[in-house]
Amino acid sequence: MQIQKKQFKDKLLDWIIFFVLGAFLINPFLGLIAIFGLIFYFFKNKNALDLQLSKYSKSINAFSNNLARIESIHNSTSVRKIFLQNNQLKTLSLEFPKKNLIFKAPQLRLEKRKRYLQVALNNTINEAIQIISQIPYSKRILIEVGTPMIKEYGIKAISEIKQMAPLGSYIVADNKCADLGSREVEMMANAGANASTCLGVAPIETIDTFIEECEKYKIDSMIDMMNVEDPLSVLKKLKKLPRVVILHRGVDESEFSKEKQIPYYQIKQIKGNYNLLVSVAGGDTLREIQRAIFNDADIVVIWKSVYEASENTASLVNEFMKEIK
């Protein structure tokens, strides 16, 4: 796979350390050259250590993660209290998981002129965690926490997936906001989402507050144009533009009336008039994804093929990534 070339695998890092030590043994000067070479390499490829860092952060967060899970099962904070009394948490510095990272991940934003694959997780949390562990790590894969999951588990779903996903993963909370824009954005941003969605059919006032709040919390705003006939007319009424517009054919729609199509021609219409990213959701076959990319979509959303974890999940995602390039 193309993306993984620039990242070190587990053992490779061990070999590099071994090699540098060996160089020092032969000649200190040779060792220095090797270290400078390494520094230069990391300067060029800043992502090289991401995989290791994410594993590192997972291992130091494992304790607090497990604690949070125990609490959510027993619905009490007594466990934490016991630890706090013994001052254990502070000595382990695990009380605030975000602060104890040496390398703190900056707030991720989507970039223009890059193409992304958005993997939507809609099943149970356990299934989602299995799927995440199989997905190849890449900055161009966005992980979406689907609406059914948010409604079933609450924001717990988002924070849990964020913790299980590799460090620096981009998490999309598909909360489909219809009212009370500010409340929902605050909740999603605090849970660790990098983007939140709002319905295009919602009142214009709601969409406006939603976009405003998203900018305040520095997360990307996505407007879901499901069941909107003319997205341009909605965009025209807005005070500020969202970062992303999602062209979406609903699951029920595509199941019960097959003749409804994703309006691919609207992608160019929107991009021609406004400077924003367009995401396409509702097509799940390779062919539909090719069509979306061909029509200049920036983000393609898949969910059906990753609804359940299986042996093929990784290869499926890889195949999709090939199409997106």
Add this chain to the structure above:
Amino acid sequence: MLNNRKKYLQIAFNRSLSEVKEMIFLLPPSNKILIEAGTPFIKNYGSDGISSLKNWWGKKIGEQGYIIADLKAMDRGLREVQTVAKAGASAATCLGLAPIETINEFIKNCQSNGIDSMIDMMNVKFPFEVLQKLKKLPDIIVLHRGVDENNKNREKQLPHNQIRAIKGVYGKILISVAGGETTRDVIRTYFNDADIAVIWRSFYESPKNTAKLAQEFLKLIK
């Protein structure tokens, strides 16, 4: 499950779990009060939140309480209804703005799961247009003015005139009105023949006055 000759008061809860618990135990026990788990509440606590509401309210009034899950379903009618029905909700809401296929699926699944279906007509200009297209009618229609609309746009009014129009055509359907907050709004709502009045803001802003507020509003029902 709801009697269409009675009037009901629906109180929506959007605060944190512990505060909501306190507020529910402050409410006067009456089966005219319907408890709603608001959309932010559901998105925050998920189906666990709904089941705890059910437990608390059941304990308070000593019988099965009526809990409404304000899902605002937009897609996947089946999955969402099953989730909240399992959690113990007695009714769920779906957006009138959703694709017709979703609303149909939603109503069908509500019936098969034995809960009431509510269609939220927020931002729908002509509820009749939506109702005509449906295969089956929902149990309850919610006429709703959104909170953000309310805050930013004062001149938008609750469509009280539509209540009688809908009842005249469809008869048995119950009508719920959301978006009015003052006692005057609630009086107007009942006067215009609505069956359910939804309130939340006054409770949200002063949780300690819950008991007093609820009694005031209950007086209006009679």
